[in-house]
Amino acid sequence: MTSPQDQNTDYEYYLQTGLALINEQKFAAAVVAFDNAIKLDNTQSIVYQYRGATEFALGNIAAAIKDYDQSIALNSAEAGSYFNRGIAYEATGEFAKAIADYDVVLDSNPNYASAYYTRGNAYLALENFEAAIKNYNQALTLRPDDPESLFNRASAYRALNNFEAASADYLAAINLNPNLANELLQ
Template structure:
């Protein structure tokens, strides 16, 4: 049986190896490293979050959600797991679940612009255009030069037939990033 110190050393080694493999975009190998880190110490929430992100990168959405669930079980205050699980839920078309996760993130950190942006995306997908606009506007309060938030808010305005506001946001977004329309429409 290994000592606690050896288990901690093994955990840290495998965790760092997994992170390095992610940086090299060797996602399948990173999963193996994170699996080994979990074998060494299954009580660390962050390794489940990293493995979940890696599973997501590989397109394994259900496995990613399961890892985020475990991370949250181990540390209910881990905002990154809620945020990432929200993105995974969106990828599955489960927008209401995604919004609930973004709500948790924003309750703990009301200045998290990306959570407003992604929650806006979920509301946009649900065709709740007023809520989408509210979230994009909050995101833009925190990051005023975000062309994607402007573009998406413009889309919501357009859906509500508020063409003046839509045009203003579209123009501002394209002025900030002239390639944005091409990038988003591809």
Template sequence: MRPTHLFAAALSVCFLVAATPRKVPAGGLDQAKTGLNALAKGNYAKAITDLTEAIDSNELPEEKAYLFYVARGNARKADGDMLAAIDDYSAALQKNPHYAPAAFNRGNAQFALRHYDKAIADYSLALDIDVANAKALNNRGAAWFKKGNLQSALANYTLAIAINGDDPDIYLNRGKVYEAMGEPEKAREDFLQVKKIDPSAKTPLD
């Protein structure tokens, strides 16, 4: 099962840096902008350093601080430090409990640590905030699959497809569930749908 990853928060923060009123001191914002640029370029160590300096400067707009914690969490997760990433996503949720990407990305970090129950809880939180979040449904399905609960995995993938029927990964994942359930024809239908959406995609039919 392949969970879906999300880095859209960094784009939101980029907009924030550009749009923040000038009355906010520039030092922290300059560090934040440098950190976001480093994150976009894949220089995660520099991104973490610069975003940490920006956060610690106390010069960032408090009402948007959660976005910078998510951005640093993304850098830490990409750098392989899942526990630190979880801390950042948790800090973001403390500042804004209604920001679904923080819950979603924390779930991804928990998934990477094989903490599937915690991942399911975080994906469920993301869905409580945004009920039409197909990526959260897909990833929650993957976590249920890892736990061996095929019916719950199937239900999540089917809901995800109802929301976003153009994502080949969801069909691929559901097809693997059908395989595990001993329903090869349904699995084949999903794998063929994967190929229809993305002819270059690899499936068990190859």
């Protein structure tokens, strides 16, 4: 029979093994390691968050969302699970759910530029261009040299027929990241 201390040591072993396997991009093996950690201690929200990210990397979006749900059920203050679940919801086209998750993240951390950016993307997908621009503006306030926020804000401006603002943002984005010029040509 294993002692609680041995069980905790084994849990940490599997958790750390899973993280190492992620770094090696061995995602299927990482899921197995996280499964073993969960068998030993299913009360730790972080392992569900890691497994969710790994499932997402494997393209198993439904499994990722389920893991983020469990992580949030165990620790509703874990903003990372809301953020990652929002990204997963976007991948499934559930943009309103993604926005709701980004709202939770931004309520707990109003200086999280990536959450404004991803929420802007969700609004852009919903063709709510004004809301998208507002979010990209906030992201750019926090990260002024973010070429993706500039590029996507330009797309929103273009959709609103504000071609002057769109051109300025496209030019600024391409100056920061010349590879974005290829996206304009597609």
